[in-house]
Amino acid sequence: MFAIALENRQYQTYVLSDDAAQSRVEIVPERGGIVTRWQVQGQDIFYLDDERFTDPTLSVRGGIPILFPICGNLPDNTYTYGGQSYTLKQHGFARDLPWDVGDQTTQDGSASLTLGLRSSDQTLAVYPFEFQLAFTYTLRGNQLILRQCYTNRSSAPMPFSAGFHPYFRVQDKSQVQVEIPSTQYQENRTKAIHSYTGSFDFEQDEIDAAFTTVSSQTASVTDRSRSLKITLTSSAAFSVLVFWTVKGKDFYCLEPWTAPRDALNTGDRLLYVKPGERMEMTVTLKAEFLG
Numbered sequence: 001m002f003a004i005a006l007e008n009r010q011y012q013t014y015v016l017s018d019d020a021a022q023s024r025v026e027i028v029p030e031r032g033g034i035v036t037r038w039q040v041q042g043q044d045i046f047y048l049d050d051e052r053f054t055d056p057t058l059s060v061r062g063g064i065p066i067l068f069p070i071c072g073n074l075p076d077n078t079y080t081y082g083g084q085s086y087t088l089k090q091h092g093f094a095r096d097l098p099w100d101v102g103d104q105t106t107q108d109g110s111a112s113l114t115l116g117l118r119s120s121d122q123t124l125a126v127y128p129f130e131f132q133l134a135f136t137y138t139l140r141g142n143q144l145i146l147r148q149c150y151t152n153r154s155s156a157p158m159p160f161s162a163g164f165h166p167y168f169r170v171q172d173k174s175q176v177q178v179e180i181p182s183t184q185y186q187e188n189r190t191k192a193i194h195s196y197t198g199s200f201d202f203e204q205d206e207i208d209a210a211f212t213t214v215s216s217q218t219a220s221v222t223d224r225s226r227s228l229k230i231t232l233t234s235s236a237a238f239s240v241l242v243f244w245t246v247k248g249k250d251f252y253c254l255e256p257w258t259a260p261r262d263a264l265n266t267g268d269r270l271l272y273v274k275p276g277e278r279m280e281m282t283v284t285l286k287a288e289f290l291g
Helices: 050-054
Strands: 002-008 012-018 023-028 034-040 078-081 084-087 100-107 110-118 131-140 143-152 158-160 167-169 176-179 184-187 193-195 206-211 218-223 228-234 240-246 251-257 271-273 278-289
Touching (some): 143 158, 218 251
Antiparallel strands (some): 012 023, 078 084, 110 131, 131 143, 143 278
8 A cells, every 4th residue: 555644853754655565765845855765675775864964054965865957066166157157066956945845646556746846036046047846756666766847937948957866775885786887987086087897996985986978778786785786767868877985884876967067067968948848857766675
């Protein structure tokens, strides 16, 4: 049986559940519309830094932060549009703003919750476009489906990049096998290009690898210590995958982005929505416990 419940905690939390699959998703609209928890067969899939989550002055490290209208950072946090300079911090503002709660449905073998975010004086000061976002989170068995709709309410084409930053819980990174459909990546700190043969050196202090050329829209990570395989499938607009982890932390991130860093300045794979029109995309996560 599928159900949606509202729990009053520090932040109001919506819980989507599927009893048959022993799966559940927890979503916190006021904390950036973030998914904080995903369980399959009663086991946690995501990592969450509880200390950062409970402090409203800090960005959340864990769950699935939303990236909009940029992915990554800009040089000096600055971009230029129409001859004017604007300041946007890393990953944009969507993950820091409260989202509105929309439709809630339990039908067709799933439970879904839709959240919305509109432009405001606060967003217009750093991103001069009127917009409306509608994200629908759907729990279906061992799948979490993230449907997005980006609507341009401005009179000019709206440029943006978007993505997600899921944090997956891990126990032993030496037991992790990462399958990304690419043969090379760029290391963010040094900007060096490295060949990719299917493995990382997890003894490094940090791995921040951007795969800017992928041959398919599906990637996976198998954690042999948990007998858990995570498969990520995305719409064609998500042309970049970023793998990030920090030594000594019990997480890794596999992040679908629509464009590389600094796209608002370079134009590289920047998406545009015409005035009055909308763009729709989907990302699907599947968690399988191997026999």
